[in-house]
Amino acid sequence: MIGANLSIFGNYNTKMKIALFARDFEKAWCSGLCQIIKALIDKGVTLCYYKPFYDRLTAIPGYNFPESATYNDYNDLPSDTDIFLCFGGDGTFLESITHIREKSIPIAGVNFGRLGFLTSADLNSAGKWIDDLIEGRYKIEKRTMLRIESNCLPEGFFPYSVNEVSLQKCDSTMISVNLTIDGIEMPAYWSDGLVVATPTGSTAYSLSIGGPIVLPVSEVWIVAPIAPHNLNVRPMVVPDGVTLEMFVTARVGRAILCLDSREVVIPSGSSVKITKAPFTLNYISLQEESFINALKDKLRWGEDRRNSQII
Helix, strand or coil, rough: CCCEEEEEECCCCCCCEEEEEEECCCHHHHHHHHHHHHHHHHHCEECCCEHHHHHHHHCCCCCCCCCCCCCCHHHHHCCCCCCCEECCCCHHHHHHHHHHHHHCCEEEEECCCCCCCCCCCCCCHHHHHHHHHHHHCEEEECCCCEEECCCCCCCCCEEEECCCEEEEECCCEEEEEEEEEEECCCCCEECEEEEECCCHHHHHHHHHHCCCCCCCCEEEEEEEEEECCCCCCCEEECCCCCCCCEEEEEEEEEEEEECCEEEEEECCCCEEEEEECCCCCEEECCCCHHHHHHHHCCCCCCCCHHHHCCC
Protein backbone atom coordinates (compact mmCIF):
# COMPACT_ATOMS: atom_id res chain seq x y z
CA MET A 1 0.00 0.00 0.00
CA ILE A 2 1.11 3.57 -0.61
CA GLY A 3 1.83 5.54 2.52
CA ALA A 4 1.23 9.21 3.23
CA ASN A 5 3.58 11.88 1.86
CA LEU A 6 4.86 9.50 -0.80
CA SER A 7 6.74 10.99 -3.72
CA ILE A 8 5.71 9.17 -6.87
CA PHE A 9 8.92 8.96 -8.90
CA GLY A 10 10.57 6.10 -10.76
CA ASN A 11 14.03 4.88 -11.70
CA TYR A 12 13.36 2.86 -14.86
CA ASN A 13 13.79 3.89 -18.45
CA THR A 14 11.31 3.06 -21.21
CA LYS A 15 10.05 4.86 -24.28
CA MET A 16 6.42 3.91 -23.68
CA LYS A 17 3.97 6.82 -23.51
CA ILE A 18 0.60 6.33 -21.82
CA ALA A 19 -2.24 8.84 -21.62
CA LEU A 20 -4.43 8.63 -18.51
CA PHE A 21 -8.11 9.55 -18.31
CA ALA A 22 -10.72 9.59 -15.56
CA ARG A 23 -13.75 11.64 -14.64
CA ASP A 24 -14.60 12.59 -11.06
CA PHE A 25 -13.51 9.78 -8.78
CA GLU A 26 -14.44 8.79 -5.25
CA LYS A 27 -12.08 9.13 -2.30
CA ALA A 28 -12.07 5.35 -2.00
CA TRP A 29 -10.29 5.20 -5.36
CA CYS A 30 -7.34 7.37 -4.33
CA SER A 31 -5.10 4.67 -2.91
CA GLY A 32 -5.68 2.33 -5.84
CA LEU A 33 -5.14 5.04 -8.44
CA CYS A 34 -1.92 6.11 -6.79
CA GLN A 35 -0.67 2.52 -6.66
CA ILE A 36 -1.22 2.10 -10.38
CA ILE A 37 0.33 5.46 -11.29
CA LYS A 38 3.34 4.81 -9.06
CA ALA A 39 3.86 1.39 -10.67
CA LEU A 40 3.78 2.92 -14.16
CA ILE A 41 6.22 5.69 -13.24
CA ASP A 42 8.52 3.25 -11.44
CA LYS A 43 8.77 1.29 -14.68
CA GLY A 44 9.80 4.40 -16.60
CA VAL A 45 6.55 5.03 -18.46
CA THR A 46 6.02 8.61 -19.64
CA LEU A 47 2.56 9.72 -18.56
CA CYS A 48 0.26 12.37 -19.99
CA TYR A 49 -2.79 13.15 -17.82
CA TYR A 50 -6.23 14.45 -18.69
CA LYS A 51 -5.94 17.94 -17.17
CA PRO A 52 -9.01 17.83 -14.85
CA PHE A 53 -7.89 14.37 -13.67
CA TYR A 54 -4.36 15.59 -12.97
CA ASP A 55 -5.67 18.60 -11.05
CA ARG A 56 -7.72 16.33 -8.80
CA LEU A 57 -4.83 13.94 -8.25
CA THR A 58 -2.40 16.68 -7.25
CA ALA A 59 -4.96 18.00 -4.78
CA ILE A 60 -5.00 14.73 -2.81
CA PRO A 61 -3.45 15.38 0.62
CA GLY A 62 -0.35 13.35 1.42
CA TYR A 63 0.69 12.46 -2.14
CA ASN A 64 3.39 14.28 -4.07
CA PHE A 65 2.98 13.85 -7.81
CA PRO A 66 5.76 14.91 -10.17
CA GLU A 67 5.04 17.55 -12.76
CA SER A 68 3.76 15.95 -15.92
CA ALA A 69 2.37 16.70 -19.36
CA THR A 70 -1.40 17.14 -19.61
CA TYR A 71 -4.02 17.32 -22.34
CA ASN A 72 -7.52 18.81 -22.44
CA ASP A 73 -9.15 17.07 -25.37
CA TYR A 74 -8.61 15.41 -28.72
CA ASN A 75 -6.79 18.41 -30.15
CA ASP A 76 -3.83 18.33 -27.76
CA LEU A 77 -3.68 14.60 -26.99
CA PRO A 78 -0.24 13.59 -28.35
CA SER A 79 -0.59 11.48 -31.48
CA ASP A 80 2.50 9.45 -30.53
CA THR A 81 0.74 8.08 -27.43
CA ASP A 82 1.24 4.31 -27.28
CA ILE A 83 -1.68 3.44 -25.00
CA PHE A 84 -4.71 5.30 -23.66
CA LEU A 85 -5.62 4.08 -20.17
CA CYS A 86 -8.93 5.07 -18.58
CA PHE A 87 -10.13 4.55 -15.02
CA GLY A 88 -13.81 4.12 -14.17
CA GLY A 89 -16.74 2.20 -15.57
CA ASP A 90 -18.04 1.68 -19.09
CA GLY A 91 -19.49 5.21 -19.16
CA THR A 92 -16.04 6.68 -18.59
CA PHE A 93 -14.63 4.38 -21.26
CA LEU A 94 -17.20 5.59 -23.79
CA GLU A 95 -16.46 9.23 -22.99
CA SER A 96 -12.75 8.65 -23.47
CA ILE A 97 -13.37 7.69 -27.12
CA THR A 98 -14.15 11.34 -27.87
CA HIS A 99 -10.53 12.15 -26.98
CA ILE A 100 -9.02 9.45 -29.20
CA ARG A 101 -11.27 9.60 -32.26
CA GLU A 102 -9.49 8.59 -35.48
CA LYS A 103 -6.02 8.65 -33.89
CA SER A 104 -6.58 4.90 -33.33
CA ILE A 105 -4.56 4.86 -30.11
CA PRO A 106 -5.08 1.46 -28.41
CA ILE A 107 -7.27 1.86 -25.33
CA ALA A 108 -7.53 -0.17 -22.12
CA GLY A 109 -9.94 0.29 -19.25
CA VAL A 110 -9.44 -0.25 -15.52
CA ASN A 111 -12.72 -0.99 -13.79
CA PHE A 112 -13.48 1.23 -10.82
CA GLY A 113 -17.17 1.18 -11.70
CA ARG A 114 -19.80 -1.54 -11.44
CA LEU A 115 -20.44 -3.96 -14.30
CA GLY A 116 -17.55 -3.07 -16.58
CA PHE A 117 -17.78 -4.96 -19.88
CA LEU A 118 -15.35 -2.55 -21.55
CA THR A 119 -13.10 -2.01 -18.55
CA SER A 120 -11.48 -5.43 -18.34
CA ALA A 121 -8.72 -4.80 -15.76
CA ASP A 122 -9.11 -4.20 -12.04
CA LEU A 123 -7.08 -3.04 -9.06
CA ASN A 124 -6.71 -6.48 -7.49
CA SER A 125 -4.70 -7.78 -10.45
CA ALA A 126 -2.84 -4.52 -11.16
CA GLY A 127 0.61 -6.02 -10.65
CA LYS A 128 0.09 -8.55 -13.43
CA TRP A 129 -1.70 -6.43 -16.02
CA ILE A 130 0.71 -3.51 -15.65
CA ASP A 131 3.59 -5.86 -16.49
CA ASP A 132 1.58 -7.36 -19.35
CA LEU A 133 0.78 -3.89 -20.68
CA ILE A 134 4.37 -2.69 -20.65
CA GLU A 135 5.78 -5.92 -22.05
CA GLY A 136 3.15 -6.18 -24.78
CA ARG A 137 1.38 -9.28 -23.46
CA TYR A 138 -2.12 -8.35 -24.55
CA LYS A 139 -4.31 -8.57 -27.61
CA ILE A 140 -5.91 -5.75 -29.59
CA GLU A 141 -9.45 -6.27 -30.83
CA LYS A 142 -10.57 -3.99 -33.65
CA ARG A 143 -14.11 -3.02 -32.65
CA THR A 144 -16.50 -1.62 -35.27
CA MET A 145 -17.81 1.90 -34.71
CA LEU A 146 -20.86 3.66 -36.17
CA ARG A 147 -20.81 6.92 -38.11
CA ILE A 148 -23.87 9.13 -38.47
CA GLU A 149 -24.72 11.89 -40.90
CA SER A 150 -27.50 14.39 -40.24
CA ASN A 151 -28.07 18.08 -40.84
CA CYS A 152 -29.37 18.37 -37.27
CA LEU A 153 -26.05 17.91 -35.48
CA PRO A 154 -24.60 20.91 -33.62
CA GLU A 155 -21.18 22.18 -34.62
CA GLY A 156 -18.38 20.15 -33.08
CA PHE A 157 -20.57 17.14 -32.27
CA PHE A 158 -18.54 13.90 -32.55
CA PRO A 159 -20.62 11.82 -35.01
CA TYR A 160 -19.30 8.38 -34.05
CA SER A 161 -20.30 5.81 -31.46
CA VAL A 162 -18.94 2.58 -30.03
CA ASN A 163 -22.06 1.00 -28.54
CA GLU A 164 -25.12 2.32 -30.30
CA VAL A 165 -27.07 5.04 -32.06
CA SER A 166 -30.67 5.52 -30.98
CA LEU A 167 -33.66 7.69 -31.74
CA GLN A 168 -35.92 8.12 -28.72
CA LYS A 169 -39.08 9.92 -27.72
CA CYS A 170 -38.92 13.16 -25.71
CA ASP A 171 -42.05 12.65 -23.63
CA SER A 172 -44.71 10.03 -22.92
CA THR A 173 -45.92 9.97 -26.54
CA MET A 174 -44.45 7.30 -28.80
CA ILE A 175 -42.72 8.18 -32.04
CA SER A 176 -42.66 6.68 -35.52
CA VAL A 177 -39.33 5.71 -37.06
CA ASN A 178 -39.11 4.73 -40.71
CA LEU A 179 -36.01 2.70 -41.51
CA THR A 180 -34.37 1.96 -44.85
CA ILE A 181 -31.66 -0.66 -45.38
CA ASP A 182 -29.61 0.10 -48.49
CA GLY A 183 -32.58 2.11 -49.70
CA ILE A 184 -35.16 -0.63 -49.08
CA GLU A 185 -37.92 0.64 -46.82
CA MET A 186 -38.93 -1.34 -43.74
CA PRO A 187 -42.34 -1.11 -42.04
CA ALA A 188 -42.57 1.87 -39.69
CA TYR A 189 -41.57 1.32 -36.07
CA TRP A 190 -44.26 2.75 -33.78
CA SER A 191 -42.43 2.67 -30.48
CA ASP A 192 -40.53 4.61 -27.84
CA GLY A 193 -37.54 4.58 -30.16
CA LEU A 194 -35.14 2.53 -32.25
CA VAL A 195 -31.62 1.36 -31.42
CA VAL A 196 -28.86 0.42 -33.85
CA ALA A 197 -26.11 -1.35 -31.91
CA THR A 198 -22.66 -2.68 -32.70
CA PRO A 199 -21.48 -6.07 -31.42
CA THR A 200 -19.72 -4.17 -28.62
CA GLY A 201 -23.04 -2.53 -27.77
CA SER A 202 -24.95 -5.81 -27.78
CA THR A 203 -24.41 -6.12 -24.01
CA ALA A 204 -25.53 -2.53 -23.38
CA TYR A 205 -28.86 -0.79 -24.17
CA SER A 206 -29.72 -3.29 -26.90
CA LEU A 207 -29.59 -6.17 -24.44
CA SER A 208 -32.04 -4.47 -22.09
CA ILE A 209 -34.67 -4.20 -24.83
CA GLY A 210 -34.42 -7.80 -25.97
CA GLY A 211 -31.58 -7.63 -28.48
CA PRO A 212 -29.28 -10.64 -28.94
CA ILE A 213 -25.79 -10.94 -27.48
CA VAL A 214 -23.22 -10.84 -30.28
CA LEU A 215 -19.53 -11.69 -30.11
CA PRO A 216 -17.50 -8.44 -30.27
CA VAL A 217 -15.63 -9.27 -33.49
CA SER A 218 -18.79 -10.16 -35.45
CA GLU A 219 -19.40 -8.09 -38.58
CA VAL A 220 -23.04 -7.29 -37.90
CA TRP A 221 -25.30 -4.65 -36.36
CA ILE A 222 -28.43 -5.07 -34.28
CA VAL A 223 -31.61 -3.11 -35.01
CA ALA A 224 -33.90 -3.23 -31.99
CA PRO A 225 -37.09 -1.26 -31.25
CA ILE A 226 -37.71 0.23 -27.80
CA ALA A 227 -41.10 -0.85 -26.41
CA PRO A 228 -42.75 -1.34 -29.83
CA HIS A 229 -46.51 -0.90 -30.10
CA ASN A 230 -46.80 -3.88 -32.45
CA LEU A 231 -46.07 -7.22 -30.80
CA ASN A 232 -44.84 -8.75 -34.06
CA VAL A 233 -41.88 -6.34 -34.29
CA ARG A 234 -38.64 -8.01 -33.24
CA PRO A 235 -34.92 -7.15 -33.12
CA MET A 236 -33.07 -7.80 -36.35
CA VAL A 237 -29.43 -8.52 -37.23
CA VAL A 238 -27.99 -6.94 -40.39
CA PRO A 239 -24.52 -6.94 -42.02
CA ASP A 240 -22.33 -4.03 -40.94
CA GLY A 241 -21.64 -3.06 -44.56
CA VAL A 242 -25.15 -1.76 -45.21
CA THR A 243 -26.34 1.85 -45.09
CA LEU A 244 -29.16 2.51 -42.66
CA GLU A 245 -31.28 5.63 -42.66
CA MET A 246 -33.84 6.54 -40.01
CA PHE A 247 -36.63 9.08 -40.43
CA VAL A 248 -38.39 10.18 -37.26
CA THR A 249 -41.88 11.58 -36.78
CA ALA A 250 -42.93 12.85 -33.35
CA ARG A 251 -46.21 14.43 -32.29
CA VAL A 252 -44.44 16.83 -29.95
CA GLY A 253 -42.25 18.04 -32.79
CA ARG A 254 -38.92 16.71 -31.57
CA ALA A 255 -37.03 13.55 -30.63
CA ILE A 256 -33.73 12.66 -28.98
CA LEU A 257 -30.76 11.36 -30.95
CA CYS A 258 -28.27 9.48 -28.75
CA LEU A 259 -24.75 8.29 -29.55
CA ASP A 260 -23.59 6.20 -26.62
CA SER A 261 -23.93 8.59 -23.64
CA ARG A 262 -24.15 11.77 -25.73
CA GLU A 263 -27.46 13.18 -26.90
CA VAL A 264 -28.95 15.98 -28.97
CA VAL A 265 -32.57 17.03 -29.52
CA ILE A 266 -33.59 16.97 -33.19
CA PRO A 267 -36.82 18.17 -34.87
CA SER A 268 -39.53 15.84 -36.09
CA GLY A 269 -38.99 14.98 -39.75
CA SER A 270 -35.23 14.66 -39.34
CA SER A 271 -33.23 11.88 -40.95
CA VAL A 272 -30.14 10.12 -39.64
CA LYS A 273 -27.87 8.07 -41.90
CA ILE A 274 -25.76 5.34 -40.28
CA THR A 275 -22.72 3.74 -41.89
CA LYS A 276 -19.63 1.89 -40.73
CA ALA A 277 -16.95 4.24 -39.42
CA PRO A 278 -13.74 4.42 -41.48
CA PHE A 279 -11.69 3.64 -38.37
CA THR A 280 -12.03 1.16 -35.51
CA LEU A 281 -11.75 1.21 -31.76
CA ASN A 282 -8.47 -0.54 -30.96
CA TYR A 283 -9.54 -2.25 -27.78
CA ILE A 284 -6.87 -3.74 -25.53
CA SER A 285 -7.91 -6.94 -23.80
CA LEU A 286 -5.74 -7.06 -20.69
CA GLN A 287 -7.06 -10.15 -19.00
CA GLU A 288 -6.75 -13.69 -20.28
CA GLU A 289 -10.51 -13.99 -20.35
CA SER A 290 -12.85 -14.94 -23.16
CA PHE A 291 -16.02 -13.00 -23.95
CA ILE A 292 -18.10 -16.05 -23.03
CA ASN A 293 -16.46 -16.26 -19.60
CA ALA A 294 -17.10 -12.54 -19.14
CA LEU A 295 -20.80 -13.13 -19.84
CA LYS A 296 -20.97 -15.90 -17.27
CA ASP A 297 -19.17 -13.78 -14.70
CA LYS A 298 -20.71 -10.34 -15.20
CA LEU A 299 -24.25 -11.32 -16.24
CA ARG A 300 -24.35 -14.51 -14.18
CA TRP A 301 -25.27 -16.11 -17.47
CA GLY A 302 -26.86 -19.51 -17.06
CA GLU A 303 -26.65 -19.32 -13.27
CA ASP A 304 -28.99 -21.88 -11.79
CA ARG A 305 -28.96 -23.39 -8.33
CA ARG A 306 -29.50 -26.79 -9.92
CA ASN A 307 -26.10 -26.52 -11.65
CA SER A 308 -24.33 -26.74 -8.28
CA GLN A 309 -26.38 -29.67 -7.02
CA ILE A 310 -25.44 -33.27 -7.51
CA ILE A 311 -28.39 -35.15 -8.92
